[in-house]
Amino acid sequence: MRLLSILVSVLSLLMLSACTDNSSVKFAPKAGEKRDYRTAQTVEITTDKGRNEQFTAKNYSTFEVTDLTTDQVKLHIIPGRMEASLGTYDFRSSIPDDMPQAMQDAQVAGADMTIDLESGQLIDINSSGESLKKQLKQLLGDKIDNLFEQVSQPNLPITVNTEQDWQTQSTLFGVHDVSLTVTKVDDSRVWVTYQGGSEGHRLAGLAILDRKTGWIEKQVQTSELEHTVKGKTIHIRSTQIIAQVRDGEDNYIPKIHAQWANHWIDLEGFSPPNKLLKKADPKQIFYKPNGTLTKDEDKLSLSLLHAADKRERIGDIEIFAAHAFDFAGNEIDTPMHTTSTFTRSLPTGKRKTTEAQLQLTSSGVLIDTVEKIAKVTAKVAWYPDESFTLRLTLDDKHRAHYAENGVEIDLKPSEQDNVYEVSFSGQPKDSMVTRLGERQAYQVQFRANPPAPKWLNAQESNLRFEASPNPEAHRILIKTDTPPSYVDVVVQRSASEAKVEREVTFYSAQAQRFSPNVQPQTKYLFDSDQPANPIPTVKPQGVERGQVLFPLGAEQAKTCQASLIPEAQEAGRTLIFALNQTPENFTHPVALKLQTEDGVREYFYQLGERNITLHCDSTRTWQPANIALSDTTPWVIPLASLDKEKQLSTVGDLLSKYRFLDENKRILSLTTLAENAELAPQTLLEDVTFPDGTLRIAGVPASVQVISITPTPIDQSFNVAFPELPTESAQ
Known part of the structure; x- marks a missing residue:
């Protein structure tokens, strides 16, 4: 265990110099x-035991x-x-004491x-005045060159000719x-591939x-090394991506366990799509003018x-x-890195979302910096879909080939029984x-294309696309x-x-709620039907299920009474009409409801x-309010524009006298200052009044009444x- 701990410590130090x-x-x-x-x-x-x-x-x-x-270069490495x-055991430098x-x-x-410029070889690494080579010798003895040379340099320790197909053989990274x-080869870059050594040292x-x-x-x-200590x-x-x-x-690599790395992925049989449906309208891609920034400890996503x-x-x-x-x-001056994007369908509604992780890449604790971030601006580019379908029909040798539309696909039997290889480039x-x-x-298994050395497992092979001259090329084993x-x-x-x-x-x-320029998420005041307007059009509701309700609204209901003729009783209690108001929320509008006088029963058959x-x-009716809605931010309502004589102190007071309707005439709720706060009739008006003295409607109001x-x-x-009383068969 002691030896393993030493090796892990060494590997940790090597990671700090990785590149x-x-x-x-x-x-x-x-x-x-x-x-x-x-x-x-x-x-x-692993050990021999x-x-x-x-x-x-x-x-x-x-x-x-x-x-x-003239002969050496010294690079200072600043870890992030x-x-x-x-x-x-997991740890992150961005979390306190982690x-x-x-x-x-x-x-x-x-x-x-320190690197030798003639050979490109690593000479040494020093941290806090200590030589890494010297430390390795003290821990593991003199035979440490091949382990020391696994330190990731920002260069290849060999001179490379820039002619395509040029080859050489040498000792590389101690192998x-x-x-x-x-x-x-192109004007600015050179792609190389290398392999060699023998089992246990390759x-x-x-x-x-x-x-x-x-x-x-x-x-x-990917390297495989054996050391006797x-x-x-x-x-x-080890597999490393630099x-x-x-x-x-993405700065990502999976955990690769040798015994699991070649596992097969099961896929159910199903038909291909009859037609590929594609979005072509930018308005549907940029459906909302703004995006969402999500925080989770030291992590950010867009x-x-x-x-x-x-x-x-x-x-x-x-x-x-x-x-x-x-x-x-104010701009927060910190280095950051956006990853690749991932698009997924949302469980409700005809909506999709595209997400990218935003990594703050500096060293030290980052939670406080994350908490300070209110918004992120970024460039967003949309590349429309140009996908297409094709069919590979196998011949009598179980082979197929396709080469059109910038794509080449070969399907053939592999060296394994009942396994077919599909090679793709495009x-x-x-x-x-x-x-x-x-x-x-x-x-299926996914592999590199062109094929990687056979001693690499599926996961190691698949990761090679990162530095491939054709990163889209891959193989699928079926x-x-x-x-x-x-x-x-x-x-x-x-x-x-x-x-x-x-x-x-x-x-x-939080920034969405506080910014007047951000359209709030739509939220309606009532889950169920809203009060009738004008009031004279109200009718009893719920009778077919044994319930009688008059949804009148708070202001009208307190002036009204209803009676059942002839009177009736249930369990010895007289049936009366009483106000049903839930002070904790706005689930239902205030109504007169038929119930027993003790309020226990409310369904009758x-x-x-x-x-x-x-x-x-008297009659309460809703009339257009003398409040002008902004053309650009109609959800922002100055509190000063409301009638001061109406004595408003709670949300219940406000919404019994004013209502904010969307284009479908549904009543919109209000945005609260506190995140995820429940809006209730007794909520104080100050809890929905923003620092600029405005209310923020939860949605886009088309009118105010x-x-x-x-x-x-x-x-x-x-x-x-x-x-009649419902029967079991009717239910």
Whole structure:
């Protein structure tokens, strides 16, 4: 256990340094140059006695050139946000007292990396004046070179020729006999792939290099190393993703357990869509003028609402170039990174939402900074959907090929029994979804394309897309007992250029409530029917279910009485009409309700035909109020625009004398100052009055009405027939 703890400590230190050469590419940084990197790593450590430990980590770091000579460069590493997991123990640098003190100290100190410019080799790393190489030798002995060389450099420790298909063989990262091939070259970048070594001491990786300077842009590397320390054999298998920080990319890696990494995913058989439904109207994509900012401890997410149901495709949404602001409108100067977006259907209504995580990437505790953020502005780009369907019909050798519309697909039997391989390549960001014919069920695995070395498992293989020259290319292994007669494919594609790009403001829940420019979420005052207007049109409701209600509203109800003729009793109690008002909420409007005089019963059956009289001493009607609604923010109502003589002190007082109607004539509720506060008749008016002296209507009012009182009495009579007692069969 002690040895495993030491190795995990070493790996943690290596993570802090994590983060890579024009006829040839060689590491040639400039003085004062900086690069921001994101790193994600998963490590599995096992011993020859079967002990297993899992270590995963992801972090952000800044590399700055601080000293440059003719033969060496010194890079100062400034560690940023870090998250790690060891077994069941998780910690984050952004949470107070969550990260071990030794790692907190290392983050504050940073580290200095020295690299030989001729060879590109790492010479040493120093943190707080201590040499990492020296520490490793003290802990693990002299044979530490291959472990030390697993430290992630921001460069490849080899000079690379910029000719496509150029190859060489060398020792790389402490592993001998590594073959390196240039797979793609353009004006600014060089793509390389490398693999080599032997079982127990091997690696495989891909990297994208800046052609002029040799800095690594992206790298994915899997290594398998064995070390014998104090008579014990330690097996270390690691996959690491290193990339310069760019919006729209995720700093993520799954936990890879060797015994689970090649598992098959079960898929039920179902038919492909008959037609692909696509949204083409920007108004439905940018359905609301603003987005939502959600906070969860040290985490932030940005979401945008779309008017689309679950069958409709909206294409791709990108969210980038974010800036955060506090409640006073001041910009918060902190580095941040928006991840890729994910679109999902909402459970209610024909709506979808697109979400992206917003990572604050600096070191130290971030909760206080998150709490200060009221809104985030970001660019949002929409790439309309251009997906299409096709069918692969297998020949008598169980093969199929498709090459049209910028897509190439090959299907063939694999080396495994009952397993078929579908290779896909297409345009950037293309992907595919497969369905076997006749609703046939099957299992799948996802793999790299072109194929990765065979010793990599499915998860390790699939992660190589990050640094692939064709990141959209992939393979699907299909496992099925019966060869399919055909395979239906949906090629998921979005436009290569954005149709719309605009700046969107994402508000937190509190900022949404307090900003007068943000349209509040619609909320109606009553769950059920609202009071009749004009009052003389009121009729008894609920009779068919044995209940009698007159929904009159608070102001009218207190002037009215109703009677049942002839009188009736239930359980020895006389039936009367009484006010039913729920002081805790506005679920139902104030009404006269038939009940026993003790208020226990309110449903009555087998009373036959009866007459009900309704008398009111005066008439209350709703009339247009002399309140002008703003064209741009109609939900903002200045309190000073209300009649001061109406003596308003509670929400009940206000809403018995004024009502705010949407375009469908439904009564809207009010927005409260406190988040998720329940609105009730006894809620004080000050609890819904905002600092600028306004009310905020919960929705978009089309009109405002005020109660009007006339001395005209109301006298009405109704004949009703009470229902029979319900039987079990009727229920």
